[in-house]
Amino acid sequence: MKRNKTFNTFLMFIAVFMTLTTAYFVNKIALRNNVSSKYQAELNLYGARLSDKVFATVKKTEEAKRGNMYSTEYKFTISNIDSGDISNWKVFLAMPEGVKVENTSDVEFYNFGNDSSAVAFTPIYYNLSIASKGSIDFNVLFSSDKPYYPGNIDFVGYQLLYNYYTHINRTIGILFLLWMIAFVGFLVTKMNLRSYEEKQKNDVKLVLQSMNTFINFIDAKDPYTRGHSRRVAMYAAEIAKRKNLSEEEIQNIYYAGLLHDAGKISVPDAVLNKPGKLTDEERKLIQNHTVAGGKMLKQMSSLKGVRETALYHHERYDGKGYPEGLKGDAIPLYARIVGVADSYDAMSSNRVYRRHLNKDDIIEEIQRGTGTQFDPELVKYMVDMINDGYVNVVKMETADDDDQSNDFNITENDVPGVYMGY
Ligand SMILES: [Fe+2]
Incomplete structure (x- = not known):
């Protein structure tokens, strides 16, 4: 995702x-090729503003009369008063009857309209444009039977809308x-995240490698409980999940479950594996695995709750546990969770001194511990896990390790939530 x-x-x-x-x-x-603009205006002595873009003036430069005919030359000036060149332009001029174009300079001309009632002027050089703020001039010589002054003018041009x-x-x-x-x-963020994820994976690997070494030590001491640490870790993580704890906490609880019995390394083999009844002295030695574990894991402060879990997982909810007799919520949550998981695993596996209990007896036994040995809320989750078969999944998943080798190897895939987020 x-x-x-x-x-x-x-x-x-x-x-x-x-x-x-x-x-x-x-x-x-x-x-x-945008913008066609057609401007039309009446020319007068002062010129004409054909639009807000074009201004035209017309000026008489020569006038002569030969017989009845008038010969008049006019200079047209078209000014581009806007920004942006105007290209492909033409000027159309209405031609009253009796008026004719005799000659032009700088433009070509052709008659226009059915009865030559108009004339069009175009630049000699194709597509000569009128630069912004610039102007062009052209001269036209008219002949007419009476004095003539150019009137109605149309200007058509194409303007590139440079501004726009x-x-x-x-x-x-x-x-x-x-x-x-x-x-x-x-x-950059993605690259940082990737290197962060890589680093996190390496961290997880390092933690797991140290843990595997550790757990193999513990299990070597007590072959009857082989697989115990891993099963407890899985039960505890599942309880945490059902309690809706965060991914990070579920992961921490898993680690805490794996290492909860670390202190057993300090218990002599003869005591740990003794089949018969224990003396008070021996019982104390075994119970001391909590304190020993707490001391041992003091260095693992970066894994939250691991030390407390080893130290307090044999505390009871009613305060009658060991080593400190903590009561109720004074017992750290991880230790309470691992406590329930640990007891379930003890009841459901064979020990040197007894065989495991059957399902109904286990449920009865755990429920009897509600509020006395166990946190009542956690009992509920554990019993659910027994009833819905989750515990059997755990046993199947851990069975291979039990049968085939003396040591087992926890990988990233076993740790809940390692790849679920960061
Ligand atoms: Fe223990």
Whole structure:
């Protein structure tokens, strides 16, 4: 699920990138041939503002009269008063009856309309554009039967909307920059997380290697309880899970379960494996495995609750346990959980001095301990686990280790929650 999320985030980055790139090119292409503007105005002596982009003036430069005919030259000036070049332009001029274009300079002309009622002027050089804030001039020589002054003028041109174009591109640029920052941030975070996960896995490996060594020591002392540590760890972790503790706590409780009997190393073999009844002295030696375990695990302070669990897992809820006679909630939670799991495993496995009890007897025995030996809430979970068969799953999973080798090896897969999050 974590990997999917990372992948989805990555896809999202790619999608945004594609969108921005597409927007950039669409903008570029769409605006290349954009905007046709047709401006029309009546010219007068002062010129005409054809639109907010174009201004035109017309000035008489020469006038002559030959016979009945007038010959008049005018200079047209078209000014581009906006930003952005205007290209592909044409000027259309209405031609009253009796007026004709004789000659032009700088533009070509052709008659326009069915009855030549208009004339069009275009630049001689194809697509000569009028630069922003610039202007072009052209001269036209008219002949007419009476004095003539150019009147109605149409200007058609195409303008690249540089402002708009630049504006959009600038926005895309800024978005792209933001995208880059976010993407680099995302990659750096991912890389950090990966190295953190790797480090965490190595840490887990290190912990497990030390634990395996430790547990093999414990089991070597007491072959009858081989597999005990691992089963207790699994029961305890399951109780923690049913109690809705966090992944981290479940993991800690698992470790605490694995090491709860570490102190047994300090108990002499002869006492630990004695089949008959124990003397008071011997009982004390065995009971001392809690204190010895607590001392031994003092160094493992980085694994929360491990030391306390070894020290207090034989405390009783009514305060009649050992070594300190702690009562109720004064007994650390991990120790209470491991206490129940430990007792269940003792009842359900063969010991040097007795065979295991059957299921109903075990349930009865555990329930009898409610509030006296055990925390009542935890009894409930343990009995559920017996009834719904979870305990049998644990026994099956640990059976191989019991039968085939003297030492067993706990791997990352055995530890609950190791790969469930970080
Ligand atoms: Fe113990």
